[in-house]
Amino acid sequence: MSSERKSEYNVNKLILNRTSPRAMNGETIENNDLFAILEAGRYAPSAYNYQPWKFLYAKRETKEWDLFFESLVDFNKSWVKNASVIILVIADKMFNDKEEIINIFDSGAAMQNMALQAKDLGLVGHAMSGFDYKKIRENLEIPENYHVLAMLAIGNKGKIEDLPVELQDKEIVSSRKELSEIVIEGKFK
Numbered sequence: 001m002s003s004e005r006k007s008e009y010n011v012n013k014l015i016l017n018r019t020s021p022r023a024m025n026g027e028t029i030e031n032n033d034l035f036a037i038l039e040a041g042r043y044a045p046s047a048y049n050y051q052p053w054k055f056l057y058a059k060r061e062t063k064e065w066d067l068f069f070e071s072l073v074d075f076n077k078s079w080v081k082n083a084s085v086i087i088l089v090i091a092d093k094m095f096n097d098k099e100e101i102i103n104i105f106d107s108g109a110a111m112q113n114m115a116l117q118a119k120d121l122g123l124v125g126h127a128m129s130g131f132d133y134k135k136i137r138e139n140l141e142i143p144e145n146y147h148v149l150a151m152l153a154i155g156n157k158g159k160i161e162d163l164p165v166e167l168q169d170k171e172i173v174s175s176r177k178e179l180s181e182i183v184i185e186g187k188f189k
């Protein structure tokens with residue numbers, strides 16, 4: 001995944017060129033890099049600065065890895081096996097004794113901060129919702145008052161040949177809808 005995106009306007013290159021490759025080489029990432037990524041998540045903004053998120057992680061060489069890995073759908077297992085770390089983002093359901101949808105929104109910002117930090121460090125970050133939500137809740141003993149949201153697989157860049165053959169032609173830079181399709185000035189129409 002090497003070609004760069006082109007923006008119509010002057011978008012920051014880190015944002016523009018963050019992609020979700022699947023090819024990783026199986027090598028371990030440094031703890032300093034892992035914690036820089038987690039700390040980038042920490043600095044996401046949130047309503048009332050409530051910081052509703054928690055980040056649960058496992059490194060491939062530890063016994064916790066299987067608790068995360070076995071919850072993945074087979075498709076994701078086929079490439080995440082070469083990742084170094086999996087981070088799961090969860091969010092408190094409540095704020096001030098009330099269920100708060102904005103906690104989910106804020107936790108998405110935290111995940112994007114982590115993905116951008118991974119990119120800036122020259123690493124691969126790939127978000128995932130393809131896992132068994134019930135199983136991961138059970139495996140990690142996540143209480144019911146937390147939403148299980150999404151995972152981020154992180155690793156060192158690999159070669160296309162590191163991927164199963166059927167995934168190799170999916171390793172392309174994705175496009176986006178036109179700005180005119182998603183932007184509305186004023187009322188919804």
Ligand SMILES: Cc1cc2nc3c(=O)[nH]c(=O)nc-3n(C[C@H](O)[C@H](O)[C@H](O)COP(=O)(O)O)c2cc1C
Pocket residue numbers: 018019020021076126127128129130131150173174
């Ligand atoms: C919340 C979320 C869940 C995703 N789940 C998966 C997944 O389970 N497996 C996968 O291969 N990619 C997954 N993706 C990656 C998307 O397919 C990818 O972000 C999208 O195609 C845009 O490509 P880009 O990230 O390279 O810009 C997910 C992305 C997000 C944000």
